[in-house]
Amino acid sequence: MTTQENDDQTLMEQTNIEQASDISGQKGGIKQYISFNVGKELYAVEITTVREIKGWIPATSLPNSPDYMRGVINMRGVIVPVFDLRTRFSRGHTEPGKSHVVIIVKLDERTIGILVDAVSDILTIPQEDILSVPDKDVNPEYAFMEGLVSVEDKMVAIIKPRMLFDMNSIPDLGVAAA
Amino acid sequence: MSDPMEQFKVIFFEECSDLLISLEEGLMQLQAGDCDEEVVHSVFRAVHSIKGGAGAFGFDRLVSFAHIQETLLDDIRSGALEVEQAYMTVLLQAFDILSELVGAAQRDEEVADDFGGDVAKAMKAILDQTGVPLAEKNATKKPDIETDTAEKNARLFRILFKPYAELFQRANEPILLIRELGTLGDLTVALDVSDVPDIEEMEAEHAYFSWDFSLITEYDEAAIREVFEFVEDDCDLQITDHGVYLSPEAFVEDAQAGLFEDIEDEPDASPDVLKPRKAVKPAKSGEAVVSQSIRVELDKVDTLVNMVGELVITQAMLREQGGELLVEQYPNLVQGIEDLSRHIRDLQDCVMAIRAQPVKSVFSRMPRLVRELTASLGKKARLVMSGEDTEVDKTVTERIGDPLMHMIRNSVDHGLEMPDVRAKAGKSEEGVINLSAFHRGGRIFIEIADDGAGINKKIVLEKAIANGLVSPDANLSDEEINNLIFMPGFSTAESVTNVSGRGVGMDVVRKNIQSLGGRISIRSEEGKGSKFTMSLPLTLAVMDGMVVDIGPEKYILPLVNIIQTLRPGKEDVNSLPDGRNVMMFRGEYILLVPLYDLYHIDNAIENPCEGLVVVVEGDGGVLMGFIVDDLVNQQQVVIKSLEANYALVEGVSGATILGNGRVSLIVDISTIQDMSANQLRKFQSASPETNKISPQAQISSEIH
Structure with missing residues (x-):
């Protein structure tokens, strides 16, 4: 998949989203997501937040940073931090090779990269198909999970990167070793 | 479409801030006892221009206050009042009030009715001392002493100037004539736009405006005719002499003058807001200087700076790659890269100079x-x-x-x-x-x-x-x-x-x-x-840096802090009881700072005798020796923010992009100094009694 396609879809989708409206609980909206693998698990982020998908390039590590912070890369003159999603979920450390990709997402004013194993698919999901995360209410650390969806009998967890990598308020994940 | 009036307001306030600065400067000079005539004039002009513009926009409070201030300054200017320290205090207070009023007008705020009242009173009191009550002064005195003397035999002329449509075809330009006319005396201009046709019928090269001037001058009619000498055949010109001029109430008119002096070239911008105005006074036109500066939007300058920053990075890359070329094989290419480097450096200096401000x-x-x-x-x-x-x-x-x-x-x-x-x-x-x-x-x-x-x-x-x-x-x-x-x-x-x-x-x-x-x-x-x-x-955008190797990473040290780089002998390095190393340097023991440790970098050279020690000057002139593997090169680096997309990182002041496209971090020497002191704290807190930081340990660590 190229960035060009990505942008086109982003544009197309933006109109859809405007119509669909973001009011939670409202049924009938359709959103598109990019799904990706970390190990055997499938995750997805909303396509409108994705700016670019890059092959892994070695990052400059930042001292005294959380272990899931893989360092910073140069994206056309802008310094972008790259986070290891696997480490964030305490599933170990990704040893990135040529097949690994960094998904560049835009969170409000910030641009960050998320290191994942591979991009899987573009999903078009009606909002009513998104199922809630069990126990989410009692586990505040699951706030980064928007919901679960079943695609071709596989579970995809839709995540909100903002909740995972917002430097101002990183919720202390019970599962994270940091 | 923005309201043209709003646009002028923006210009007015921009000018106000400049004027206020020069006003204050002048007042400070006066206070320091520098009663140069020029200074008095510039102070007066600043208040006068603010009042003028304010009048045009109907900022009544501003006008009435500035008016009193102006009258007082005028007395000083004309010599009726000596500059005394007592007045200076009042004038400075008046300046403060004036800036507040300008600020309030800009923010569109109401000010309390009695705001500045005491200062206004104080100024009136000074004026009353001079014997002429304020009200009378308004009526009898013109603000300009130059015209004051001139007016003794000044006459009032009314000039009706109606160019024919073909005026422009003879390469004549009314504005030049009006300016010329303005140099003769005190000019009031009324623009008649009644002949302007509908846009469909308008001929781009035809002249449609006509003017009605009132000119107070000591020159005679012939001098006025001379101004119109070259257009005489292309216009209707009527000059009537209204006799010796007795100063009428000058203030309101005057109030409207300031702003339009600066937008006089745009009669078609907003014909409906044009009011009769005075053109440049003779005294001023003599001093008129061609503006040596332009106003540029900051965004444009910042874009330029950013682009030059990218250029510097690209150039560093080219130079790095070019270094591998054989000079014998590609002499011109190598030379070209060298020249490019020099030019880009010059270009960068120029661009940074644009942003430099006193x-x-x-x-x-x-x-x-x-x-x-x-x-x-x-x-x-x-x-x-x-x-x-x-x-x-x-x-x-x-x-x-x-x-x-x-x-x-x-x-x-x-x-x-x-x-x-x-x-x-x-x-x-x-x-x-x-x-x-x-x-x-x-x-x-x-x-x-x-x-x-x-x-x-x-x-x-x-x-x-x-x-x-x-x-x-x-x-x-x-x-x-x-x-x-x-x-x-x-x-x-x-x-x-x-x-x-x-x-x-x-x-x-x-x-x-x-x-x-x-x-x-x-x-x-x-x-x-x-x-x-x-x-x-001098700038936060670029700096000269020394690229050093620490293990697999490259870090940048600010060149300005570097004193010397050396490789100490074994006998030069000693340990303190807390495990830190010190080195003798210029007759003093300086602390050796293990950057690899503070930055947690693996595979770096830890022994200063095998690597290098860069002696840097920290806060308060404290010297420290940073242990690095090797020096790479010295280059100018463009400083990029880590906080924009991530967060502040301890010990790092920013990042830059090296010639190979990789990000490299810039060492923040003063926080390294603190971090290195905190190492000592770790050492002391590791004492068996407690794991918590003892107050003592904290104290001694902070006072290094």
Whole structure:
């Protein structure tokens, strides 16, 4: 998949989203997501937040940073931090090779990269198909999970990167070793 | 479409801020006893122009206040009043009120009815002393003394000028004629746009406007005719002599003059808002200078700076790649890359110079601050400024305002004594604060010196002990005690005043300055005063750096801090009991800072005798030796923010992009200094009794 396609879809989708409206609980909206693998698990982020998908390039590590912070890369003159999603979920450390990709997402004013194993698919999901995360209410650390969806009998967890990598308020994940 | 009036308002306020600056400058000069005629004129003109513009927009409060001020200044200008210190105080107060009124008008705020009333009264009182009541003055005096004398035999002419449609085809331009006419005397212009046809019928090259001028001049009709000499055949021209001119009520008209002097070339921009105006007065046109500067939107300049930044990175890449080429094989290419490097460096200097601003823009806020402070504290102080023209990048001027204000406040509040105390100590009652700026060694230095009481070391030490910042048995040098005032939560004021001493203190000032890559130091002598010196980089966008290897990583050290690089012999390196290493350097033991350890970098050279030691100067002139693997090269780096997309990283002031496209981090020397001190804390807190940081350990670690 190229960035060009990505942008086109982003544009197309933006109109859809405007119509669909973001009011939670409202049924009938359709959103598109990019799904990706970390190990055997499938995750997805909303396509409108994705700016670019890059092959892994070695990052400059930042001292005294959380272990899931893989360092910073140069994206056309802008310094972008790259986070290891696997480490964030305490599933170990990704040893990135040529097949690994960094998904560049835009969170409000910030641009960050998320290191994942591979991009899987573009999903078009009606909002009513998104199922809630069990126990989410009692586990505040699951706030980064928007919901679960079943695609071709596989579970995809839709995540909100903002909740995972917002430097101002990183919720202390019970599962994270940091 | 934006309202044209709004657009003019923006211009007006931009000009106001310039005018206010020059007004204050002038007043300061007058206060300093420099009663040069030019200075008086410039002060008068500034008030006059503000009043003029304000009148055009109907800022009545501003106009009426400025009018009194103007009248007073006019008396000074005409010699009716001598400049006296008593007046100066009133004039300076009036300046403050005027700036407030301008600010209020700009923010579209209402001001209290009695705002500035006492100052206005004081000015009126001075005017009354001169014998001529204010009201009468308005009626009988023109603001310009030049025209004053001229008007004795001035005549009023009415000139009707109606160009034929073909005027432009003969290469004539009415505005030039009007300007010329303006040089003859006091000109009022009324524009007649009644002949302007509908847009469909309009011929682009036809002249449709006509004018009705009133000219007060001592020249005769022939002189006026001469102005129109070349257009005589292309227009209807009527000149009528209305006889000897007796000054009518000049004020309202006058009020409308200022603004339109500057937009006079755009009669078609908003014909409906054009009011009769006076053109440039003869006295002014003589001084009129062709503007040597243009206003450019900041965004455009910033884009330019960013692009040049990218260019510098690309150039570094080319140079790196070019270094591998064989000169014999590609002599021209190698030479070309060299030339390119030089040109880009020059280009960058030029671009940075565009953003450079004199520190005047920051300094100019200080006299007023001192005035207000001394008034509210009952002290007497004089602010002496020098080097206001020293230039520094906008990014720096923008951010030194607050720290500087805080320091000035500090000097007035804590530094200077009350007048009676000063008198007892044999000093003049009026304290002097010197604020100066100068360039040295690629940095800008700003010094704030007062001749006050200096830092009372005893009180400072007691306070520090009481606050638990220092252990009671600590033995501190004078310099260490002076530096205590930079500690968080430190305030020596015996009572917390509303001026300073609100908990945020010099520690915040130091933090702010450090975050700019600057340093601050203090020298103080009890009874004689204190001097704060800060040194700041000239720009926050680029710096000269030394690229060093630490393990697999490349870091940048700011070149300005580097004293020397050396490889010590085994016998030069010694250990302290806490495990840290020191090295003899220029007759002193300096601490060796293991950067690899502070940055947690694996596979770096840990033994300074195998790697290199870069001796750097930290805060307060403290020398440290940074242990690195090797030096790579020296180059100019473009500073990029890590915070934009991530967060502040301890020990790192920013990042840059090297020639190979990789990101490299810039070492923040002052936080490294703190981090290295914290290592000591770790050592002490690792003592068996407790894992928590003992207060003692914290104290000794912070006072290094």
